[in-house]
Amino acid sequence: MVEPDVQIDEIDLALLRSLQADARAPISALSRDASVSRANAYARLARLRESGVIARLSACVNPYLAGLSLAAVILLRATTDAWPRWSSFAEAFDEMPEVEFAADLAGEVDMILLARFSDMDHLRSFIENDLRRLPGIAGIRTLLVLNETPKRSWLLPRSSRRGKRRDRRD
Amino acid sequence: MVEPDVQIDEIDLALLRSLQADARAPISALSRDASVSRANAYARLARLRESGVIARLSACVNPYLAGLSLAAVILLRATTDAWPRWSSFAEAFDEMPEVEFAADLAGEVDMILLARFSDMDHLRSFIENDLRRLPGIAGIRTLLVLNETPKRSWLLPRSSRRGKRRDRRD
DNA sequence: TTTGAAAGAGATACAAG
């Protein structure tokens, strides 16, 4: 959640988009699609990686085909005294392999999890053995996922965003 | 959301794990880590890809470093008449570049979105111009993300899951 | 399934324009 001074231009975005589509695409193809030279693309990709903009190159595995046929969104409330301790929760969630995504929220829900399970039994034992034993959790609401979008790696913003924007201060 | 007959053994899991860590790792390295021959790894990876277990190889971009410094979880209720039409919503969400993840839920919330924005203005215009104009939406609750885990690509299940499980029927 | 070999493609570094 660092906010450093990384400048990303349209060429970087084009490279990122291509890499998101195919992380194994040859650099010559990426450079062609971004309309720059190979050397340029090479240097930019190195910079994007070192600066952390590209966190990693990864395989997107279909969980439903990999034995995790059940997904749930879990809404959590924390006890008021556990409030300022997101970092301790984050650590705990990181240790739970079923948790794909965890976030600290502002609003009527304190934290949210997206988690995946092999079956109902697995979900039940996760809630009973892992979640309920976590200190600082005041409420657990479990919502089963009936359907989900193909988990887009999300698209990058276009150069000029929709709607107005006066200036950029980053 | 197809549930076909794909069999994945421990060697496949090892390959998937390695590929998740580095999608550009040479196959010789993957095969070494999985303790199989290159030819074997090669054949397995081809099968995993064709069967869709590996949906794609992609770059994981840090949204906060890429100009999307604001994230929100959006909980939606659908009007009762729009109820059985997840597919139409899914299509609409797919067209919205800010939506990273969308799911149809069972429970007190009908649908959930994880969306990313460049700033508050962007979030506001998204809700007003994109969400509110969608027919069939009865309620919108927006929760700002204060903090989130590094968006683990999620770990694959170990061979024997924690807790009990009598038998596998897949 | 594994190992070995072999052709072609791509990565990476560096020079010169």
Place this chain on the structure above:
DNA sequence: CTTGTATCTCTTTCAAA
């Protein structure tokens, strides 16, 4: 920033053990 070149590593296929 580009193009060209050179070396080395991978990919991919295939044959033999």
